[in-house]
Amino acid sequence: MLTAAVVAADAKSTSYLRACVEQTGLIESVSEWTPSAEQHPQPGESVPDVVLMDLAGGTEACLDFSAHLRRLRPTVCVIACSALKQPDPELLLQAMRNGVREFLAHPVEPNVLEAALKRFIEEQAPGQKGVERKLVVVMGSKGGVGTTTVAVNLGAQLARLTEKRVILLDLARPFGHVSLLLDLRARFSIRDAAGNLERLDSHFFNALLTHHEKSGLEVLAGASDPDEWYGIAAPAIARVVNVAQSCNDYVLTDVGCLYSFELKPILQMARMIMLVAEADVPALWTLERHLAKMASWGVDTANCRIIINRWHRTDEEALKAFEKKTQQPIFARLPNDFRQVSEAINLGAPLSRNHNNPLVSNFQQLASRLAGITLAGPEKRNTIFGLFSNTPKR
Numbered sequence: 001m002l003t004a005a006v007v008a009a010d011a012k013s014t015s016y017l018r019a020c021v022e023q024t025g026l027i028e029s030v031s032e033w034t035p036s037a038e039q040h041p042q043p044g045e046s047v048p049d050v051v052l053m054d055l056a057g058g059t060e061a062c063l064d065f066s067a068h069l070r071r072l073r074p075t076v077c078v079i080a081c082s083a084l085k086q087p088d089p090e091l092l093l094q095a096m097r098n099g100v101r102e103f104l105a106h107p108v109e110p111n112v113l114e115a116a117l118k119r120f121i122e123e124q125a126p127g128q129k130g131v132e133r134k135l136v137v138v139m140g141s142k143g144g145v146g147t148t149t150v151a152v153n154l155g156a157q158l159a160r161l162t163e164k165r166v167i168l169l170d171l172a173r174p175f176g177h178v179s180l181l182l183d184l185r186a187r188f189s190i191r192d193a194a195g196n197l198e199r200l201d202s203h204f205f206n207a208l209l210t211h212h213e214k215s216g217l218e219v220l221a222g223a224s225d226p227d228e229w230y231g232i233a234a235p236a237i238a239r240v241v242n243v244a245q246s247c248n249d250y251v252l253t254d255v256g257c258l259y260s261f262e263l264k265p266i267l268q269m270a271r272m273i274m275l276v277a278e279a280d281v282p283a284l285w286t287l288e289r290h291l292a293k294m295a296s297w298g299v300d301t302a303n304c305r306i307i308i309n310r311w312h313r314t315d316e317e318a319l320k321a322f323e324k325k326t327q328q329p330i331f332a333r334l335p336n337d338f339r340q341v342s343e344a345i346n347l348g349a350p351l352s353r354n355h356n357n358p359l360v361s362n363f364q365q366l367a368s369r370l371a372g373i374t375l376a377g378p379e380k381r382n383t384i385f386g387l388f389s390n391t392p393k394r
């Protein structure tokens with residue numbers, strides 16, 4: 001991951017450049033500077049890896065700034081952008097002499113910027129991808145298997161355990177149910193993020209989130225009308241995810257079970273794909289096909305984790321056969337606890353520790369494995385799958 005600064009003379013351009021940089025998913029922190037000489041970093045002060053400058057702030061001042069930055073840090077990657085349709089060769093030459101590495105047309109296209117940054121990363125550290133993947137996708141093998149229940153409760157336990165910022169993006173189609181399960185009245189949704197890419201930097205993104213007081217989760221609400229998805233293309237979703245990753249420790253998303261080829265980039269950028277299924281024939285049959293589809297798209301199925309929800313001891317035979325056939329181990333078994341889950345849904349709250357039930361403990365275990373934290377004491381001991389093995393499904 002790279003550090004970056006944007007240089008512009010006005011707030012609008014600063015915010016636009018910041019949004020572009022954050023949407024590439026390659027930057028971990030962004031500073032904002034103006035071209036004015038008083039603000040130039042001094043020897044000994046840190047200079048970021050990449051500096052993106054809008055020449056509209058004054059060509060001469062910007063090029064002086066670029067030369068100054070190169071003196072302080074010869075490896076800095078200065079990218080200049082200009083609204084001029086055809087920058088004249090004299091300007092390009094002058095820019096080069098002052099240490100500008102790339103010259104982009106303004107308004108900058110995030111994908112053009114991304115390509116320039118990838119070239120720079122490749123030169124600096126050949127073979128390294130330079131992206132820190134924080135995205136965990138929660139996907140259902142089919143409808144109604146508990147995908148949203150898993151996403152919400154895993155997110156809540158992750159926030160509790162790590163005490164870090166956990167974002168839950170509701171990308172389920174046609175309707176998102178996360179807000180409903182957490183009893184949130186969200187003012188903004190995924191539509192507001194994906195429909196405002198020119199403004200979508202981390203500040204704007206954070207303002208679209210709804211905070212869930214009790215769990216600490218930050219939610220980007222899903223669609224409450226299927227029309228909200230109209231015109232939202234997959235690259236826009238990828239940019240939203242990139243911005244979410246740039247300013248948060250964990251990003252979870254509930255993608256439901258409806259997807260098409262368009263979701264491929266999101267699956268490819270995920271650190272982990274949690275595939276939720278029940279241990280019945282249709283869910284396992286579909287799960288097998290999801291795995292095959294993802295492999296055919298080039299998604300690394302080693303990143304897939306299979307979560308069996310509403311698990312029952314008698315499911316084991318079918319699960320063993322599934323594991324043997326697909327060579328994919330079952331990552332977690334979440335016991336069936338209809339009463340507790342229904343109560344939590346009706347209350348609009350994640351499952352609570354007060355209930356002291358094995359399902360909560362299993363979510364804690366799952367969160368701890370995701371965060372790489374070892375649980376100690378009672379939280380660990382409570383993970384006894386068999387306790388609910390005689391509870392009938394409803």
Ligand SMILES: Nc1ncnc2c1ncn2[C@@H]1O[C@H](COP(=O)(O)OP(=O)(O)OP(=O)(O)O)[C@@H](O)[C@H]1O
Binds near residue numbers: 150359
């Ligand atoms: N571990 C569990 N034990 C018992 N019931 C559960 C469990 N997990 C989920 N359920 C029940 O399953 C139902 C569906 O849950 P949920 O809405 O999370 O599924 P989903 O896969 O997100 O559904 P959809 O496809 O509609 O988005 C809910 O009524 C919930 O009460």
Ligand SMILES: [Mg+2]
Binds near residue numbers: 147148149172177256
């Ligand atoms: Mg759901």
